[in-house]
Amino acid sequence: MKANYHTHTWRCHHAIGTERAYVEEAVRAGLQTLGFADHAPYPYPAGYVATYKMLPAQLEGYVDTVLDLKREYKGQIEIRLGLEAEYFPAMWEGFLRLLEPYPIEYLLLGQHFLENEYDDPFYCGKRTDSPERLHRYCSQCIEALKTGKFLYFAHPDLLFFTGADAVYEKEMTRLCRFCRERDIPVEMNLLGIIRNRHYPNPLFWKIAAREGNRVVMGSDAHQPEGVFVQDAVRKAERLLEACGCNRPVERLL
Helix, strand or coil: CCEEEEECCHHHCCCCCCHHHHHHHHHHHCCCEEEEEEECCCCCCCCCCCCCCCCHHHHHHHHHHHHHHHHHCCCCCEEEEEEEECCCHHHHHHHHHHHCCCCCCEEEECCCECCCCCCCCCECCCEECCHHHHHHHHHHHHHHHHCCCCCEECCCCCCEECCCHHHHHHHHHHHHHHHHHCCCCEEEEHHHHHCCCCCCCHHHHHHHHHHCCCEEEECCECCHHHCCCHHHHHHHHHHHHHHCCCCCECCCC
16 A cells, blocks of 8 residues: 555544644655545535534635645655545535635545435435435436546445345446446545444445456545554455455555
8 A cells, every 4th residue: 555545634523633643654654645635615505514524714724734744745755635525416516616726636535425415414324225325325426426526436335225235236336337437446445444334345345346446445544543554454455355356556646
């Protein structure tokens, strides 16, 4: 693992540590590239506030901090400026306008909610046996990836589906096939391994192997020591090998 493009900051309200601490940990671990991709702000309707991502007013400070570190650590490690973002159709154009003044280098698709969040508060990490929700999740992610704005698809197996495996396989085959046709990598999420979550889902990764998807590892670090966890990397490698997946891509930028 030479690069990690999935690193958060304190601005998302559920991560800790300074940006410098994440960089120092990445240098210590021998990473060649560290990409910051904190939860992107969205121009929600007046009165709605998402508590798990930075506010629009914090975006400039985020950008300035990462760019300062990029200059300071030049020659030691390559630092990239990104964001993890959802695709919310009603606000998508406003979101792109919000980013226009800033030199954002990449976006990761991390779809945590359906529709526009405020009109469907179902969190995709909660259990559901609804084929309709699974179908909507896959369709919304495909619509997002069609924009061509995303470097890769973060934790694509986030939706915690407890219904029939045959239904899951049908929908995720559709999603994985689209990613393969567009050459969009799917992320093996190391935080899910570290915290023993319901993802990575072996069934998803068997589908990804069959469809020939490109794979990237993402630390999804919410604290400095999570930037590179060797044990999690080894477990991820074993899972990918058992499922027959392609070897992870080491660098994307």
